Amino acid sequence: MEREASMFEPSEMLSSFLASTPLLMESWRFSCQAAPGTTSFVADHIGDATSYVAFSGLGISPGIIGRSCGNLAPLETVSNGIFSGLRRDQADPPMVHAGFLHLFLSVYNDPNFQSQMMEIMNKSKCIVFTGHSVGGAIASLATLWLLSYLHTISSSPNKLSVLCITFGSPMLGTHSLCQSILQERWGGNFCHVVSQHDIVPTLFFAPSLPDSLPHLSDEYKVEVFKAVLVSLEKLSKGHQCESVYRPFGSYFFCSSMGAICVDNGTAIVKLLYLMLSKSSPASSFEDHSKYKDYIDKINWQFLERGNSLEENLSESSFEAGIMLALQSSGISSHEPNSGEAKECLKMAKKLGRTRNLNSANLAIxxxxxxxxxxxxxxxxxxxxxxxxxxxxxxxxxxxxxxxxxxxxxxxxxxxxxxxxxxxxxxxxxxxxxxxxxxxxxxxxxxxxxxxxxxxxxxxxxxxxxxxxxxxxxxxxxxxxxxxxxxxxxxxxxxPGRNTTxxxxxxxxxxxxxxxxxxxxxxxxxxxxxxxxxxxxxxxxxxxxxxxxxxxxxxxxxxxxxxxxxxxxxxxxxxxxxxxxxxxxxxxxxxxxxxxx
Structure with missing residues (x-):
């Protein structure tokens, strides 16, 4: 059987991988160390092979998310060529949130960041970029920069693996950015951890946001919540919505019952809508700060997987897997929208099998x-x-x-x-x-x-x-x-390949x-x-x-x-x-x- 070269596979394989390694816990720990008010980034080595680089929202004004909600910037034009390795075959150039790009460039232009990154690249076999909230968006841009840099330099005998793990990160850019990432085969380098009720990953689906976002009144939270839900529902049903932001990479949805991982954009939007629709305006904002609780519980899903499957032995293994994923999302099989969620998960799961089928058909x-x-x-x-x-x-x-x-x-x-x-x-x-x-x-x-x-x-x-x-x-x-x-x-x-x-x-x-x-x-x-x-x-x-x-x-x-x-x-x-x-x-x- 041919060796699998991809380090991170979609769906439950990625879930199992992340839950069985220290990646999630270490990423969250470093994200906390880089919390606002401490430093713009934290970098450290773990063992001989892996380095973590975590970003905070340091320097972010209270209203930068709100004021910049509709303010997009062309990634390549504004960044002076540092993302030149990212393909731009579409009619529209890749566009990203202007405020987040500004924050990343301020870190990137720091000589301390440049020197530490050169040291890390020389010593490490794997680099994990991470961050919570706005720090996660900056981590995504840092990952895109490094992947672009590695793409443009000559092939190195030391193959460097790059992974981005974000927690509650707002969406970064438009459909053209997602398409460019797909074309470069970089989707597997991004894993966005999203908790069951967190509204922040979907905030930009609201038509507008106020400048004082961190200090919203209860009344305004209700308005934002409703606006996000309306836009998400439109998009999940295939209709046009006001927001131009779209998800890329894999989304690791976690609840008190466990976690599931999805890498199909349509399924991601649908699950974001279904999970948020079970929330309240208050809980959707409060959940943004509870990632440690979810991460601590994720391993239990895999310990209890056997019991969950035994309850579904009367169904096919495919159906049992879908029911387990539904349970992990925190959506009960008895809820009115569980049927919609189940169909969404089936579609995402079948897509993985379709990829393998397409590969076999191409071989024929x-x-x-x-x-x-x-x-x-x-x-x-x-x-x-x-x-x-x-x-x-x-x-x-x-x-x-x-x-x-x-x-x-x-x-x-x-x-x-x-x-x-x-x-x-x-x-x-x-x-x-x-x-x-x-x-x-x-x-x-x-x-x-x-x-x-x-x-x-x-x-x-x-x-x-x-x-x-x-x-x-x-x-x-x-x-x-x-x-x-x-x-x-x-x-x-x-590495290890004879080039002579x-x-x-x-x-x-x-x-x-x-x-x-x-x-x-x-x-x-x-x-x-x-x-x-x-x-x-x-x-x-x-x-x-x-x-x-x-x-x-x-x-x-x-x-x-x-x-x-x-x-x-x-x-x-x-x-x-x-x-x-x-x-x-x-x-x-x-x-x-x-x-x-």
Whole structure:
């Protein structure tokens, strides 16, 4: 069975994990140490491997939540690029609560925070960011910053795990933020602990909040409570509501009866509504300070799990699990809304099984498209053995209207559609959290990229898209190939993985740089520009670029990292070599540095 690479799985697996480790207790302890009035953050090591960084709401004015309720800020624009690793493929940029972002940036810009984080990253294998209330929102931003930072730096041999555990944290941002987190596969790095009656995680569902939020009168608490409940009910039923805030990551709902964990956004909103509807305005605000009581009781759920299951032996194990989860949420099976809660939990539970089913179906789909890849490999071999000595890339680029060429082109398109559909499922949370770490898919996507991307490049230049959009590398490369680069590089950087390669005795079956032919096309274009360039400095810059490519190409050829079609007599690369030699002979009197 394939090794599970994901550290944190959704639903009851995450519940069991958190309840059986010191993570919750330690996170809460550090959150209390960073309480407002003490310090903006607390950082400490536990053992040799794990570090905790807890945030408080220090410096927060009494009304910052209320005044900033509708004040959103674009995450990347305001933060000067420190979240650049977070993908922004949606039409709308990721937006977050402006007040919380301001608080995080004030901590981030503190030299003490910077120095402590560098020390922690060098010494730790796992970092847990945590915080209560506003501190939890700051912890989420700190987690996003560190994940973005780790995403943008080169792969490190020491893989650093990052987890965020918040307690009663208000929601942080909009749907576009949630989608970006899903696309990066970072949802499993966030666990938001929410107590049964706590209104603070849902406060931003109220249309407006007063400046004096911590000192609300009883009458105003009732108004806020009702406004939140109305908006939550609308959203839970699929209707539009005034609030743009949405949940991301896993929500760990705890009650006096235990805890359940849900990672589906629709189910999270539904449970927030159902649990809050059982509360009163007073208890919904008081519950925000009772997390220690809930955490102390969580372990009892797992000790009593056997008795709960015995009571439901007449039902299927699935139904028994649903009843146990319902009990843990604090919603009695005899209450009027228990049926709605039960259906919500069924939907969330089935989604986890659906992910595994989708993964299995994709494996079947991969086996069905493998013949298409085999046909392209056969075509590649024909091109390499052909008397015209064009090679794989140029034969496809200069292809005519033969049935063979047409079929290969259709196979290229169908393979691209398969991999694009896989990526869409992955980024919409329809596949297991560790999917992109599994050997089968990392290797399969890499081999697909090496075989098919040269055809994509050939099609791009055959249709002269470079004249309309610019060269392939900057303007034409499909996003799927960039994603597969990241999967491959991440896998190579895993601890204990042998990254050394033995010297090849013969040429590779496929050129190991899938963008090699795009670099050839750019180099040939620069050769043409050099001949007509009158400005000496610009000509020297072009020559430097050409020379750098020539040295790179010679290196990977000497290391046999290319397919033998690269050296075909009439390939684009062989033409480049001849053109480059001719140009150097013409420039020997003017620019002798390029003659060696």
């Amino acid at each position: 789909g991969l086996s069905k498209i493998n013949p298409l890849r085999a046909q392209i490999e056969w075509y590649k071999q024909l091109c390499e053995d052909s008397d015209d000595q064009l090679g794989y890339y140029d034969a496809f680029k200069l292809r005519g209207a033969s049935r063979k060429d047409f079929k290969v082109n259709m196979n290229r398109i169908k393979l691209g559609q398969f991999w694009d559909s896989l990526i869409e499922k992955l980024e919409t949370n329809q596949l297991p959290h560790d999917f992109n770490n599994r050997e089968k898919w990392v290797n399969g996507s890499h081999f697909y990229k090496l075989l098919v991307e040269p055809l994509e490049i050939a099609e791009y230049y055959k249709t002269e898209m470079h004249l309309k959009k610019g060269h392939y590398l900057e303007n034409g490369r499909e996003r799927r190939f960039k994603i597969f680069d990241k999967w491959w590089n991440d896998k190579k950087g895993e 390669t033995s010297t090849r005795s013969k040429f590779a079956s496929a050129t190991q740089d899938s963008c090699f032919w795009a670099r050839v096309e750019e180099a040939r274009d620069r050769l043409n520009k050099v001949r007509s360039e009158a400005d000496l400095s610009r000509r020297c810059m072009l020559l430097d670029n050409i020379d750098n490519f020539d040295k790179y190409a010679m290196r990977i050829i000497n290391e046999k990292e290319v397919s033998k079609d690269v050296l075909a007599r009439n390939s684009s690369y062989s033409l480049f070599v001849r053109e480059w030699r001719e140009l150097k002979s013409q420039l020997q009197l003017l620019l002798p540095q390029y003659l060696s």
